[in-house]
Amino acid sequence: MKFVAFERTKQGTGASRRLRNAGKTTGIVYGGTAEPQAIELDHNALWHALKKEAFHSSILEMELAGQTSKVVLRDVQYHPFKQLVLHVDFQRVDDKTKIHLKVPLHFEGAENSQAVKVEGCTVTPLLHELDVVCMPSQLPEFIKVDLSQLNSKSTLGVQSIKLPSGVKAVLRGSNKNPALISIKLPEVVVDAAAAAAPAAAPAKKGKK
Secondary structure (H helix, E strand, O other): OEEEEEEOOOOOHHHHHHHHHOOEEEEEEEOOOOOOEEEEEEHHHHHHHHOOHHHHHOOEEEEEOOEEEEEEEEEEEEOOOOOOEEEEEEEEOOOOOOEEEEEEEEEEOHHHOHHHHOOOOEEEEOOOEEEEEEOHHHOOOOEEEEOOOOOOOOOOEHHHOOOOOOOEEOOOOOOOOOEOEEEEOOOOOOOHHHHHOOOOOOOOOOOO
C-alpha cells in the first residue's frame, strides 16, 4: 500500500492544532540510519487507510519529498470521542533487518466442521492477531487458521498454526501455546413445566 506524507517544519501544540484545523494529521517516521523525520498527512486519506486491515500489518510505501521508502505503522493516537486521528508513528524498514509486527489471524472453515455442522457447537476466536518476527520480504498480510477439522473435543493452540516460511511466532509469558479458540457445546434446554410435573400414578387393578 502507498501513501503520501509531507515534511513538517513547525512543531509544538499550537502548530499541531493549526494542522488539524487544516485537515492534516501530524506524524513521525523513525528507524534505520536516518534521523527521525516529522511529517504531516492528509487526515481524510489517512482515516480511510486506517480502516483497511493491511495498512496495520503490511510493508507500506511512503512517498516523502519525492522519495519513496518502506515503512510499517507503529502507533496511532485517536481523539477520545471524535472521529479524529491525532498522531501516527511509522518505522523505516531495512530489507536486511528482521521486523517484529502483529499479523491478523483469519479463521476459516468452522461452519463446515463437525463441531459446528454436526454437534452444534459455538466456536469463538480468542486471539485475533499474532506477534511475529521475520524479514520484511517474508511478512504475510494475514495468517490463515483452518478450523474445518474441529470437533467438540478439539484443542487448538498457537503451536498448531502453520506459519509461512521464515516467519516465527513471538510468545511472551509462561504459556507457550495459548488457545486460539473456545468451543462451547450447545445448551440443553429443559422444559420447566414437564420437569416439574409429577410422574403419572400407576393404574389400580380392579377387584375380581
